[in-house]
Amino acid sequence: MADTHKIYFEPVDIEMEVGEDEKILDAAFRQGIHLMHGCREGQCSACKSYILEGEIQMERYSTFACNDAEVDEGYVLLCRAHAFSDCTIELLNFDEDELLGGVPIQDVRTRVTAIEPMTRDIVSLRLTAIEPATYEFKPGQYSDIFIPGTDEHRSFSMATTQSTPGEVEFLIKKYPGGRFSALLDDGLAVGDELHVNGPYGSFTIKEGHALPVVCIGGGAGMAPILSLLRHLNETESTRPVRFYYGARTAADLFYVDEILALGEGLRDFEFVACLSEPLPEAPSPDGGGMPSGLRPELGNVTDVVARREEALARCEVYLCGPPPMVDAALLFLEQQGVPNDQVFHDSFTSPVTVVTT
Ligand SMILES: Cc1cc2nc3c(=O)[nH]c(=O)nc-3n(C[C@H](O)[C@H](O)[C@H](O)COP(=O)(O)OP(=O)(O)OC[C@H]3O[C@@H](n4cnc5c(N)ncnc54)[C@H](O)[C@@H]3O)c2cc1C
Numbered sequence: 001m002a003d004t005h006k007i008y009f010e011p012v013d014i015e016m017e018v019g020e021d022e023k024i025l026d027a028a029f030r031q032g033i034h035l036m037h038g039c040r041e042g043q044c045s046a047c048k049s050y051i052l053e054g055e056i057q058m059e060r061y062s063t064f065a066c067n068d069a070e071v072d073e074g075y076v077l078l079c080r081a082h083a084f085s086d087c088t089i090e091l092l093n094f095d096e097d098e099l100l101g102g103v104p105i106q107d108v109r110t111r112v113t114a115i116e117p118m119t120r121d122i123v124s125l126r127l128t129a130i131e132p133a134t135y136e137f138k139p140g141q142y143s144d145i146f147i148p149g150t151d152e153h154r155s156f157s158m159a160t161t162q163s164t165p166g167e168v169e170f171l172i173k174k175y176p177g178g179r180f181s182a183l184l185d186d187g188l189a190v191g192d193e194l195h196v197n198g199p200y201g202s203f204t205i206k207e208g209h210a211l212p213v214v215c216i217g218g219g220a221g222m223a224p225i226l227s228l229l230r231h232l233n234e235t236e237s238t239r240p241v242r243f244y245y246g247a248r249t250a251a252d253l254f255y256v257d258e259i260l261a262l263g264e265g266l267r268d269f270e271f272v273a274c275l276s277e278p279l280p281e282a283p284s285p286d287g288g289g290m291p292s293g294l295r296p297e298l299g300n301v302t303d304v305v306a307r308r309e310e311a312l313a314r315c316e317v318y319l320c321g322p323p324p325m326v327d328a329a330l331l332f333l334e335q336q337g338v339p340n341d342q343v344f345h346d347s348f349t350s351p352v353t354v355v356t357t
């Protein structure tokens, strides 16, 4: 059995044990400690912390998430880190409510109940939980879905909420040759079983907060935002909500009617479709596209937000989708002076595109 060491987290005064063969973030989850995290692949920097004392080594990670100078200074990505002595680690980001009160990680056997095209490259995958019969998660969180017959998995955000605790929907962008997403064309069928593990992620609505909510999404980044909107609607939230969704053309829009219906249940809601290539297109397979009355804004979603939002520093911003979009928006939000603790983001990175040292 691998040697174990003690990890002491400051400034939260929490101690735990970690084996040399497990990553510090995984050891924390195992012991019910929900540290701040995003991708869990060493790519997003959400788990970046500071080593005050002790010996730590990291597995493969992206230098965009933690550069060489930071590593030399003592910064570490806890999702990639193994401890080889007792350590004291300073958490740079943490959510006091989540730390010891997060939803426990579950292993769920599920069955595919529907695979439906939403647009030319986005598919809705619906699963029903078999064992256990319900899956607990917070709106905006994500799961690992295992590639059948392997111990490899991919992360996908839930689009649904706890109003359907045994039925979960994911919205998945297809990549040609993608190990998981290509299965949606001919490798998976209704009735097949999938192993789901989760929930993970900090892209959740914070109870008791009152600031206006600005959601910025692109592509399959619709999924966790739809979950947040469904939750805000179900809980009759009174917070103002604006949702900027970036797509290439009108044919890449989907669920627009449901989004507008959810918005009708909110006190102050606006949906802004942002089209980067406004060429005339055939309607999407779900009969979606631009509904009458909805006027799209032209341009990248970040440019549209920049044109329309004047007081972002007084909003909570939920940002998610393809990594280039998320990176551009994070830079813009920093320039606008939006405090870090008002920005929640999930960057839809792939483990095979990681840029390493
Ligand atoms: C926290 C989190 C939440 C996520 N939620 C979702 C979600 O709700 N819906 C969703 O569709 N995806 C989501 N993703 C991304 C998802 O986990 C996979 O990485 C993605 O679906 C590709 O997996 P794959 O097995 O199909 O392709 P892979 O086999 O991993 O990759 C095959 C090829 O596809 C291309 N590719 C894959 N990903 C990208 C990318 N991001 N940008 C450019 N090219 C790429 C590359 O050419 C790559 O070589 C999420 C990722 C994270 C970290």
Ligand code: FES
Residues within 6 Å of the ligand: 036, 037, 038, 039, 040, 041, 042, 043, 044, 045, 046, 047, 048, 065, 077, 078, 079, 080
């Ligand atoms: S870099 Fe660790 S969670 Fe993303």
